[in-house]
Amino acid sequence: MITNESLTEFKAVFKDIQISDEDDQHPLGNTGRVIVFPKTEQEISAILEYANANKNTVFIMGGGTKRGYGGLLEKADILLSLAQYTGIVEHNPGDMTLTVKAGTSFQEIQTYLAPYKQKVPLDPFIPEHATIGGIVSANDSGPKRIGYGSARDNVIGLRMVYPDGTLIRSGGKVVKNVAGYDMNKLFIGAMGTLGVVSQVTVKLRPIAQYESILFVSFSERSVEEIRAFASKVLDSMMEPISLELLNPSLAGKLTNINQYTMLISFEDVKSSVQYQENVIRSIVPEKTTLRSLSQNEATSFWDDFYHHQPNGLVNIPTTEAVLKIGVVNLEAIKILQEAELTADACHVSIEAHGGLATGICHLTIRGAAEDILSAIQHIRKSAKKNGGYAVVKHLPFSLRKELNVWGEKTAAHFLHEGIKQKIDSNKILNKNRYVGGI
Structure with a gap:
C-alpha cells in the first residue's frame, strides 16, 4: 500500500510524468490513490517495475467506459491511465494492417483510416471514448459481430508490458502469421490482469460502398414466428452484417415502434445490398411492418445504438x-x-x-x-x-460487492489461476477484476 511517505517517493521517482491525486470516491470504483499518465511504453514499463518491486496494486484505465466492468477493490495504489499514450504507430494500406498505441480511441482510429477507405472491423459501444486497448482487453464487440467478428478474430499482434515491467510481443504484423502458439488469445479478454496492452496490430477491411438496415417489426409477439423467420434468413445465401432482435422497450426507444423488431443490416456494393433487401422483402411474414434506412440515415441509427447503454463515463442518479x-x-x-x-x-x-x-x-x-x-x-x-x-x-x-458479476467458476478455473500466478506472482495488476476474483 502506498503511504504518504512512499507517495512522496513515487512522485520523486517519476517527476517527469504527470501524476495527480485521486481522492474522490467514484461510484463505480476501480480508481487509485494516485493517477499516473505515461506517454511512452518505457514509462509504462518503469511504473510497473516500480509497483511490482514495492507490491503496489495497479489498476489500468483507457477511456474509462468500462470502469463499472468487474472489480472488487474500490481503489488501488496506482491508477495507470493511458489517456496520453495515443497515436498511430504504423499503417500499411497495401497489406491492410494497422499498429496503434493502446490508449487511442476507436473513433480516432476510424477517422484516420477514412481517407484510405479502410476501417477496423469492430463495433464497440461509445466509440469516441472506448480505446483500442480496452476493447482488446475486454474482447468487446457489438451487433455487427456476425460480419466483423470480435477482437479475437481481428487482432494479429500485440505488444504487452508484464507486471514486472518486461516488454513482450505476441503475433506479428502480417495477416498470414501461423508460426508458434497464438499467444494473442491469452491476453485478449483477460481484463488487463496479465499485462498492460501497449500496442495493437489489427486487420483492416475496406469501407463498404453502401450500407442499409431493414427493420422487421412483429405486431404479434409470436416467438415461433420470429424464430422461423430468423432461421429462414440464416439458412439463405444472404450475408447480413448483423441480425439483431430488439425487445419492445429498446425498439420503442430507437425506432418509435414498441414491438419486437428484427434488425437486418447489409454492407457491400449497392447492387448486392439492394438484391439482398429484395430477398428479405419477399420472405417477411404477414402481419409485420418493414422499414429501411440507408447510408447517412443508417449511420445515424448506429450512432444512437452505440450510445444507448450506460457506461463508466456517465454518472446519473438512477x-x-x-x-x-x-x-x-x-x-x-x-x-x-x-x-x-x-x-x-x-x-x-x-x-x-x-x-x-x-x-x-x-x-x-x-x-x-x-x-x-x-x-x-x-x-x-x-x-x-x-x-x-x-x-x-x-x-x-x-x-x-453483493453479486458475483462473472458467475460461477468453470472447471478450467485452475488454469486461469496458474497463468495469473506465473505472470503476476505479486498479484498487483487489476486485482480481483476477472473471473473468480483473479
Missing part, C-alpha cells in the same frame, strides 16, 4: 446494470422473452437486444438496487437453463 449473455444463437429469443417477464416480476425496466446469429445478448436494467440484483439472478438462471452464461458488464461498486 441505478443501472448491463448484462452480457451468451447462449446458442436462436435461444437469444428466449432470453429477450424472459427479460420482459423479469421486468414485470422485479419492477425494473429492461432494454434488450440479442444476436440471432451469435447468441450474444445485452440487457440494460434500471430500477431500485435490490430490484436490479433480483432481476440479474432471475436472468442468470434463465441463461444457465438455456446452456449459456451471464456476466455483468456494468454495475455500481456497492452492488458488485
Whole structure:
C-alpha cells in the first residue's frame, strides 16, 4: 500500500510524468490513490517495475467506459491511465494492417483510416471514448459481430508490458502469421490482469460502398414466428452484417415502434445490398411492418445504438446494470422473452437486444438496487437453463460487492489461476477484476 511517505517517493521517482491525486470516491470504483499518465511504453514499463518491486496494486484505465466492468477493490495504489499514450504507430494500406498505441480511441482510429477507405472491423459501444486497448482487453464487440467478428478474430499482434515491467510481443504484423502458439488469445479478454496492452496490430477491411438496415417489426409477439423467420434468413445465401432482435422497450426507444423488431443490416456494393433487401422483402411474414434506412440515415441509427447503454463515463442518479449473455444463437429469443417477464416480476425496466446469429445478448436494467440484483439472478438462471452464461458488464461498486458479476467458476478455473500466478506472482495488476476474483 502506498503511504504518504512512499507517495512522496513515487512522485520523486517519476517527476517527469504527470501524476495527480485521486481522492474522490467514484461510484463505480476501480480508481487509485494516485493517477499516473505515461506517454511512452518505457514509462509504462518503469511504473510497473516500480509497483511490482514495492507490491503496489495497479489498476489500468483507457477511456474509462468500462470502469463499472468487474472489480472488487474500490481503489488501488496506482491508477495507470493511458489517456496520453495515443497515436498511430504504423499503417500499411497495401497489406491492410494497422499498429496503434493502446490508449487511442476507436473513433480516432476510424477517422484516420477514412481517407484510405479502410476501417477496423469492430463495433464497440461509445466509440469516441472506448480505446483500442480496452476493447482488446475486454474482447468487446457489438451487433455487427456476425460480419466483423470480435477482437479475437481481428487482432494479429500485440505488444504487452508484464507486471514486472518486461516488454513482450505476441503475433506479428502480417495477416498470414501461423508460426508458434497464438499467444494473442491469452491476453485478449483477460481484463488487463496479465499485462498492460501497449500496442495493437489489427486487420483492416475496406469501407463498404453502401450500407442499409431493414427493420422487421412483429405486431404479434409470436416467438415461433420470429424464430422461423430468423432461421429462414440464416439458412439463405444472404450475408447480413448483423441480425439483431430488439425487445419492445429498446425498439420503442430507437425506432418509435414498441414491438419486437428484427434488425437486418447489409454492407457491400449497392447492387448486392439492394438484391439482398429484395430477398428479405419477399420472405417477411404477414402481419409485420418493414422499414429501411440507408447510408447517412443508417449511420445515424448506429450512432444512437452505440450510445444507448450506460457506461463508466456517465454518472446519473438512477441505478443501472448491463448484462452480457451468451447462449446458442436462436435461444437469444428466449432470453429477450424472459427479460420482459423479469421486468414485470422485479419492477425494473429492461432494454434488450440479442444476436440471432451469435447468441450474444445485452440487457440494460434500471430500477431500485435490490430490484436490479433480483432481476440479474432471475436472468442468470434463465441463461444457465438455456446452456449459456451471464456476466455483468456494468454495475455500481456497492452492488458488485453483493453479486458475483462473472458467475460461477468453470472447471478450467485452475488454469486461469496458474497463468495469473506465473505472470503476476505479486498479484498487483487489476486485482480481483476477472473471473473468480483473479
